[in-house]
Amino acid sequence: MLTKRIIACMDVAEGRIVKGEKYTNFRDAGDPIAVAKEYSDMGVDELVFLDIKASVENRETTYNLVKKVAQEINIPFAVAGGVKTVEDVKNLLNSGADKVGIETAAVLNPDLINQAAEKFGSQCIVVSISPKRQDGSGWELYIKGGREATGVDAIGFSQDMAKRGAGELMVNSMDQDGTRAGYDLELLRAISDSVSIPVIASSGAGKMEHFLQAFQEGKADAALAASIFHYREIEVPELKKYLARNGIPVRLQIK
């Protein structure tokens, strides 16, 4: 039976894991390879590296990191952050990334998703979206790290992305981000119900219960978290046992 995936996300800049206030005041939080290995040994199912300082100047550093991760780690991983062109996708895949996450460019240039999926296959194209709840109803997409509103409806956009060839959708709720109050379950369910590709829940996890809710009520296929794993506030083996006890299929046996 297909299991629900637990994904650990690492924010990286210049080849190191960083933590701290969004986009300012970085604090070095470790070597991505060592942390990735620990996660893999704990039973994390997949990794995401978010290049938060992605820019032309430090692309090479990112490619080198991706190469090293691909050499050392034997579980799938995605790389996201600043991906704008088919060439960016190609370089990350050639460096050894299994998947590439695309966010802002998917909104500004949706044809990129068609082109990338056609060329490399849907399986490696993850579209990441950052919706924010609107006063009336529905959710509006934000881009550029949450700094810019787009007026685009999250549900319609998700369906469009699936049609264009996205292999997975990563849903980062702007409202829940950093709250540790749980994922936006209504948003997750609305998206899961409207597409036939896997949905990854992101933003808001604070307790084990939140993961259970993301799978049961949000109908997510995978749930992602960053700092609560990094600071061991939730231990992945415990989380998986808890989910299994509550009837969620998870990969328990890892050897």
Add this chain to the structure above:
Amino acid sequence: MIAIIKYSGGNVRSVLNAIARLGLKGNVTSDASEILQADKVIFPGQGRAKPAMEDLNKQKLDEVIKKIEAPFLGICLGMQLLLPFSEEDDTKCLGVIPGKVKRFPNQDTEGNKLNVPLIGWNNVKQKKDDPLFKDVPDNSYFYFVNSYYADPESAAILGETKYGLNFASVVKKDNYYGVQFHPEKSGEVGEKLFKNFIGM
């Protein structure tokens, strides 16, 4: 020497990395004599069946693959191409293992929505004993990414996986093995299976 067949459909780097983790070196090649003289042949695959077959035919690798006598491992699309036909763009494939490659249905048998592609960790029920499964516990989890699945003759099925329906996730005929999942991305269990193949 471990040959990794070089063609347009291959995801070579992750296979090379997996071989390197075992302390070995792979030779990525499309040279017929190198492939036919290799001790092991790995046939990776990613992407669509049609362009992959077109490239194999153009390089005359289709005939080379059929002549291989050494242990052979097709991975993902590399497994699917071993069958004679794929519903993906109605593609004529290699025909080393009888059967057909089909697309996953959009619903399971109970009428629930089935996401396609299948992406994630799923278990493999071992249907027969085989050296490939040495020290690999029954129902171990492997990482899958596929929209199509192989439906081979039943004699060729070594392992089965459930996704909407039961499909062949490990196949074998003579010296040809095929795995639908990515052993090189399936953690320690995948590494064991990979090692078992390399050690044959």
